[in-house]
Amino acid sequence: MKGIEHSGLTLVDGPIVAVKRSENSFYDEVVYVRDKTGEKRTGRIIDLNKDIAVVQIFGSTTGLDLESTTVEFLEEPMELAVGKGLLGRIFNGLGESIDGYPPIISSKKLNVNGNSINPYARVYPRDFIQTGISAIDGMNTLIRGQKLPIFSGNGLPHNKLAAQIIRQAKLLNDSEDFVMVFAGMGIKYDVAQFFKHTFEESGVLSKVVMFQSLADSPSIERIITPRCALTAAEYLAFECNMHVLVVMTDMTNYCEALREISTTRGEVPGRKGYPGYLYSNLAELYERAGKVQGSTGSITQIPILTMPNDDISHPIPDLTGYITEGQIVLDREMDQKGVYPPVAGLPSLSRLMKDGIGEGMTREDHASVSSQLFASYSKVKNIRNLASIIGEEELSELDRMYLKFGSELESKFFTQGEYEDRSIFETLDLGWKLLSILPRSELYRIKDELIDKYLPEEGYAG
Numbered sequence: 001m002k003g004i005e006h007s008g009l010t011l012v013d014g015p016i017v018a019v020k021r022s023e024n025s026f027y028d029e030v031v032y033v034r035d036k037t038g039e040k041r042t043g044r045i046i047d048l049n050k051d052i053a054v055v056q057i058f059g060s061t062t063g064l065d066l067e068s069t070t071v072e073f074l075e076e077p078m079e080l081a082v083g084k085g086l087l088g089r090i091f092n093g094l095g096e097s098i099d100g101y102p103p104i105i106s107s108k109k110l111n112v113n114g115n116s117i118n119p120y121a122r123v124y125p126r127d128f129i130q131t132g133i134s135a136i137d138g139m140n141t142l143i144r145g146q147k148l149p150i151f152s153g154n155g156l157p158h159n160k161l162a163a164q165i166i167r168q169a170k171l172l173n174d175s176e177d178f179v180m181v182f183a184g185m186g187i188k189y190d191v192a193q194f195f196k197h198t199f200e201e202s203g204v205l206s207k208v209v210m211f212q213s214l215a216d217s218p219s220i221e222r223i224i225t226p227r228c229a230l231t232a233a234e235y236l237a238f239e240c241n242m243h244v245l246v247v248m249t250d251m252t253n254y255c256e257a258l259r260e261i262s263t264t265r266g267e268v269p270g271r272k273g274y275p276g277y278l279y280s281n282l283a284e285l286y287e288r289a290g291k292v293q294g295s296t297g298s299i300t301q302i303p304i305l306t307m308p309n310d311d312i313s314h315p316i317p318d319l320t321g322y323i324t325e326g327q328i329v330l331d332r333e334m335d336q337k338g339v340y341p342p343v344a345g346l347p348s349l350s351r352l353m354k355d356g357i358g359e360g361m362t363r364e365d366h367a368s369v370s371s372q373l374f375a376s377y378s379k380v381k382n383i384r385n386l387a388s389i390i391g392e393e394e395l396s397e398l399d400r401m402y403l404k405f406g407s408e409l410e411s412k413f414f415t416q417g418e419y420e421d422r423s424i425f426e427t428l429d430l431g432w433k434l435l436s437i438l439p440r441s442e443l444y445r446i447k448d449e450l451i452d453k454y455l456p457e458e459g460y461a462g
Contacts, residue, residue, distance in 0.1 A: 003032075003074040009066045010052060014264045015220050017043070017061060021053035022073040028113055030078050031055055036068035042094070044078055047265070056261065058094060059218050079109040080228050082235040087179060088206045090196070093213030093225035110235060112227040114288055123291040128356040129300065132168035132421035133161075135343035135414045138431055139370050140328055142300070143356040144171065144243065145291040147324040149251070149303040151317050153310040156330045159191055160418055161341045162247050162304055163198040166208075168421045169245055172362065179236055180208040181246045183229035185222040186253030188215050209236075222257040230288045230299075237297035244297065246289070249304035251282075255316050271315045279319045286323045312347070326350040339415050345377045362424050365454050368446040369431045373409070375445055376438060380406030398439070405437045432456060 004022045011018035017033065029045045033055065041061075047054035055071070080095045083106040090099035095112070097103045125145030131137055142148050142165075152158035166180050180199075184192055192212050199205040209232050213225040226248050237244045248254075255274060262275035270276040289301040303324070307317050310332060321327055326349040334342035357366040383399045384406070392403070413430055416422065422430075432454045435443060443451055 003072045005070055005072045007068075007070050009064065009069050009071070012061055012064050012066065015057050015059075015061060015218065015261070016046075016264050017055050017057060017064065017069075017071075018052050019055060019071045021048060021051060022075075024075055025053050025073060028077050030074045030076060032072040032074065033057060033064065034070045034072070035063045036065070037063070039063070046261070054265070056220055056223075057218075058221050058224070077111045077113060078224065078227075080112050080231045081106045081109050082232060083108065084240065086209045086232050086236065088208065090210040090212065091228065093185070093211060093217060093221035093228070095211070095224075095228040098212070108235075110231050112224065112231045114227065114231060114234060114284075116287070117290060117292055121292045121294075123293055124355070125291060125298075125352055126355050126361075127298075128172050128361050128424070130168075130170050130172050130424055131165045132423070133164065133341060133343075134416060134422055134427040134430065135341060135345070135348075136165075136328060137422070137424050138366075138413070138427040139345065139373060140326065140343070140348045140350040141353040141357055141362075141366075141370075142169075142302075142350065143325075143352040144300055145289065145298045146326075146350070146352050147286050147289045147301040147303070148326050148328060148350060149301075149305060149317075149320050149324050150328045150330065151312060151320075152304060152306050152330040153332055154306050156306075156332060156335055156342065157340060158304050158306070158330060159194060159249065161328075161330070162249065162302060163195060164341075164418055165302065166245065166247060167198070167202045167204060167419075171243065172424065176243055177207065178243045178245045180204065181229050181233045181236070181244055182208060182210045183226045183246070183248040184210070184212045184214075185225050185248070185250060186213060186215050186217075186219065186257070187249060191249075209233075219253075219257040219260055222254050223261070226254060226285050230285065233299050234288065237299045238292060238295045239297075241295055241297040244299045246299060246301045247304065248285075248301070251303045251305035251320065252308065252316055255282075274315050278315060279322070282319055283323050286320070325352050334410065334414070337410070339410055340418065341414070341416075343414060345374070345409075345414070346381065363428055365432075365446070365450045366424070366428060368450055369428055369435070369454075372435060372443055372445040373413075373431055376402065376405060376435070376442070377409060380409075398442075401438055405434060408437060409434055428454075 033041045043055040043057040046056045081104040092098045125143045127144035129142040211229045213221045233244045236242045289299045291298040329344040329347040331342050331344035
């Protein structure tokens with residue numbers, strides 16, 4: 001259906017154009033902008049006043065002039081065609097097919113901006129997801145319906161870690177497999193190819209929906225990419241009752257695009273030039289995860305963000321940490337030591353972990369082992385600092401035991417192969433084996449009956 005068409009623009013500024021508004025115009029409405037040759041560009045309304053609509057163009061504004069350009073108001077929001085045919089497909093950041101196959105043909109289209117989930121309809125996340133990675137399963141457990149971001153830095157193996165989680169993720173007490181939705185924002189071509197080849201080689205591509213906005217695509221496209229991905233995830237989870245794992249990378253590129261648009265619009269900047277609404281904008285995306293009443297499906301989110309200069313207090317990781325339920329922090333020093341995955345033991349956290357572990361979900365000793373590993377590793381850090389001042393030979397015998405424990409924890413527990421899939425029981429048994437390096441009196445966070453049951457009698461043999 002053809003919409004209302006207006007001729008002429010009042011302003012062209014970078015990817016932003018201003019036009020006399022249609023009577024029924026609304027925020028996030030899709031418009032078609034055509035130059036004098038008839039070439040069509042898609043845009044959406046990002047601001048309105050009494051007379052003017054401000055339109056953000058997905059692409060270049062080269063060739064648009066004030067007199068001969070026409071703007072067609074479609075009087076509908078940006079929508080994504082959805083159906084079971086989504087799985088195994090690759091789309092660009094606007095939801096257009098780029099894999100050589102025909103576009104999705106479906107009578108069902110969903111607004112990519114989504115609808116907020118009624119808090120009363122939410123179901124509290126409790127189901128343990130086994131990733132096969134000891135540093136996550138043992139100490140920073142992922143729960144179905146959780147938002148657990150990966151805080152990384154440039155050059156760290158966050159993409160390898162995300163791909164491993166996608167390959168290995170499974171529910172311990174459920175035979176149903178996960179389907180995956182991948183959203184790449186401003187990623188390089190080699191990163192996009194890495195994920196595609198990884199999915200193909202592991203045989204999971206048929207269960208993955210990919211949305212890619214490459215680095216050479218208009219930066220404005222990055223704003224829509226995660227919204228298309230989450231719309232697909234909501235359809236698969238809440239209408240098809242599937243367990244959906246959503247990986248979004250790189251959220252830093254998304255926030256940079258937000259800052260670029262905000263600067264173009266002349267808005268008053270907030271911290272480090274980011275718009276004041278960065279928090280609420282991120283929350284719009286992150287809060288689309290979870291479980292709802294009436295559906296057995298779920299959306300679990302793993303957003304990946306690269307911290308500028310490895311600064312965890314930067315506005316992007318800082319605000320993300322407030323909205324999500326924990327974080328997996330990758331450590332550059334551990335990466336340089338050859339530890340993979342270089343998950344930092346102490347800054348990493350899963351706030352929902354306590355609700356998805358224990359007897360009947362993982363194992364009765366899980367919470368105690370995790371707590372003791374955290375406490376003992378914290379003491380290792382302090383002893384290492386002391387040893388750097390007074391020398392290791394001046395340390396007590398107990399302190400040297402802790403140093404051995406820390407070294408073995410990093411090389412045996414945190415370190416594992418990129419294709420090594422450990423069960424939670426193997427992870428917990430390995431934790432007990434490493435704790436046997438320490439005297440029994442140091443295991444003060446574990447009940448005696450659990451120590452009697454699980455602590456290896458022969459001690460640590462290396």
